[in-house]
Amino acid sequence: MYKIVKAEKLADLIYLMDVEAPRVARHCQPGQFVIVKIDEKGERIPLTICDYDREAGTVTIVLQTVGASTERMASLKEGDYFRDFVGPLGVASEFVHEDLEELKKKKILFVGGGVGAAPVYPQVKWLKEQGVDVDVDVIIGSKTKDMLILQDEMKAVAGNYYPCTDDGSYGHSGMVTTKIEALVNEGKKYDVCVAIGPMIMMKFVCLLTKKLEIPTIVSMNPIMVDGTGMCGACRLHVGDEVKFACVDGPEFDGHLVDFDESMQRQALYKTQEGRAMLKLKE
Numbered sequence: 001m002y003k004i005v006k007a008e009k010l011a012d013l014i015y016l017m018d019v020e021a022p023r024v025a026r027h028c029q030p031g032q033f034v035i036v037k038i039d040e041k042g043e044r045i046p047l048t049i050c051d052y053d054r055e056a057g058t059v060t061i062v063l064q065t066v067g068a069s070t071e072r073m074a075s076l077k078e079g080d081y082f083r084d085f086v087g088p089l090g091v092a093s094e095f096v097h098e099d100l101e102e103l104k105k106k107k108i109l110f111v112g113g114g115v116g117a118a119p120v121y122p123q124v125k126w127l128k129e130q131g132v133d134v135d136v137d138v139i140i141g142s143k144t145k146d147m148l149i150l151q152d153e154m155k156a157v158a159g160n161y162y163p164c165t166d167d168g169s170y171g172h173s174g175m176v177t178t179k180i181e182a183l184v185n186e187g188k189k190y191d192v193c194v195a196i197g198p199m200i201m202m203k204f205v206c207l208l209t210k211k212l213e214i215p216t217i218v219s220m221n222p223i224m225v226d227g228t229g230m231c232g233a234c235r236l237h238v239g240d241e242v243k244f245a246c247v248d249g250p251e252f253d254g255h256l257v258d259f260d261e262s263m264q265r266q267a268l269y270k271t272q273e274g275r276a277m278l279k280l281k282e
């Protein structure tokens with residue numbers, strides 16, 4: 001059993017939890033995820049790790065309620081327990097494996113959309129801990145000011161933090177893509193971009209960064225269902241190769257990902273009929 005030591009509502013439908021899971025906290029790296037189960041019969045929910053405290057033995061997760069299981073999960077309070085908290089799973093973010101001196105020479109742009117700010121945070125924090133922060137720009141977009149999450153945390157670790165809101169209620173008014181264009185037009189140059197958020201956002205960020213010739217990494221966490229390599233929901237094309245987001249990812253070269261196919265799969269997996277149809281095809 002895994003105790004929830006902190007439970008907090010960050011914004012409408014978005015919740016943060018610190019969970020006592022010392023083994024996961026000891027070994028996890030930015031980019032990895034956990035599978036959470038509320039009880040024996042509960043659905044398996046894959047969630048990207050948002051933060052970890054190796055000394056305290058806690059792991060932070062952020063979830064957005066999208067259905068019955070996540071709503072049940074969001075109703076849990078401090079002192080409640082999860083039945084399972086399995087991880088760390090998936091491949092750690094590319095940065096973790098790179099030569100630190102080479103990494104320090106890079107200008108890095110992070111783009112997070114909505115709840116995608118949560119998996120962006122541990123990567124930016126990790127870079128700061130390694131002494132790579134001056135050239136790390138972070139753009140976080142949301143619909144409104146109230147929906148922007150982890151602002152203080154992000155400001156504390158980013159070289160430059162640029163909030164954006166669709167309705168113009170805070171920061172840059174407009175989509176994250178228009179902010180990327182504005183920064184590049186100001187003369188900013190980036191060696192790599194990491195985009196994490198809704199599929200449609202990642203698709204349009206990739207279309208833009210391809211034009212701007214900025215290599216881009218995306219996280220395909222949104223299409224994961226059971227996170228075990230068995231349900232098939234997260235199958236995607238990356239160039240000519242077929243991959244599974246939960247086993248081979250969740251991070252991939254965004255310029256090679258077939259977003260249209262993945263968005264279609266994601267939509268089908270939302271319904272039982274769609275799931276049955278995909279199973280027949282496989």
Ligand code: FES
Pocket residue numbers: 223224225226227228229230231232233234235244245246247
């Ligand atoms: Fe089910 Fe990857 S999430 S196979």
